[in-house]
Amino acid sequence: MASNPPCTFVRAATSADLDALVALELQAFSGDRMSRAQYRRHLASLGAAVLIAEAPDDGLLGSALVFFRRGSSLARLYSIATAPAGRGRGIGASLLAAAEAAARARGCRALRLEVRVDNVAAMGLYERAGYRRIGGYPGYYEDGADAWRYEKGLAAS
Numbered sequence: 750m751a752s753n754p755p756c757t758f759v760r761a762a763t764s765a766d767l768d769a770l771v772a773l774e775l776q777a778f779s780g781d782r783m784s785r786a787q788y789r790r791h792l793a794s795l796g797a798a799v800l801i802a803e804a805p806d807d808g809l810l811g812s813a814l815v816f817f818r819r820g821s822s823l824a825r826l827y828s829i830a831t832a833p834a835g836r837g838r839g840i841g842a843s844l845l846a847a848a849e850a851a852a853r854a855r856g857c858r859a860l861r862l863e864v865r866v867d868n869v870a871a872m873g874l875y876e877r878a879g880y881r882r883i884g885g886y887p888g889y890y891e892d893g894a895d896a897w898r899y900e901k902g903l904a905a906s
């Protein structure tokens with residue numbers, strides 16, 4: 750899978766990564782968190798791809814979760830996160846590229862996602878990677894915050 754920046758690798762997660770995934774979720778998100786039971790279910794599901802970025806000396810530095818639906822050519826990036834200590838090093842961009850590759854490998858024509866309207870870092874990540882805003886959703890999040898929906902076409906590259 751993708752490798753970038755140096756010494757950081759992106760691979761499919763396994764059940765052995767469960768503890769680290771849950772710890773990262775706690776570090777990266779203050780609400781709308783994925784529970785341990787949800788991660789366990791997604792790791793075992795053909796309808797989800799759980800990706801992680803790791804470095805030999807630092808362990809798990811980031812994760813991404815993509816959902817697929819039978820009969821749909823749209824994949825959904827449900828979550829992406831870089832550990833606070835690893836941010837600004839291209840890890841989010843690597844995870845996003847790996848999520849797109851996973852969706853392409855399943856024959857999906859586009860990847861969609863929602864993002865809080867105040868999440869400047871995530872919107873920067875998506876827009877730099879070529880996502881375009883296609884809609885808005887008032888009160889989308891647990892705390893009532895609004896969301897933008899973004900989409901990127903996944904023509905073979």
Ligand SMILES: CC(C)(COP(=O)(O)OP(=O)(O)OC[C@H]1O[C@@H](n2cnc3c(N)ncnc32)[C@H](O)[C@@H]1OP(=O)(O)O)[C@@H](O)C(=O)NCCC(=O)NCCS
Pocket residue numbers: 777778827828829830831832835836837838839840841842843864868869870871873874875877
């Ligand atoms: C959003 C997030 C995943 C970005 O991860 P990252 O590893 O720091 O991102 P990268 O270093 O790969 O940055 C890639 C691009 O994203 C944009 N970006 C990243 N951080 C940014 C910031 N703080 N402000 C503006 N743009 C930013 C930039 O365009 C950057 O490219 P550049 O460095 O060439 O300018 C990270 O900030 C994070 O985990 N946030 C908390 C969880 C979250 O909000 N996830 C998204 C919603 S599910």
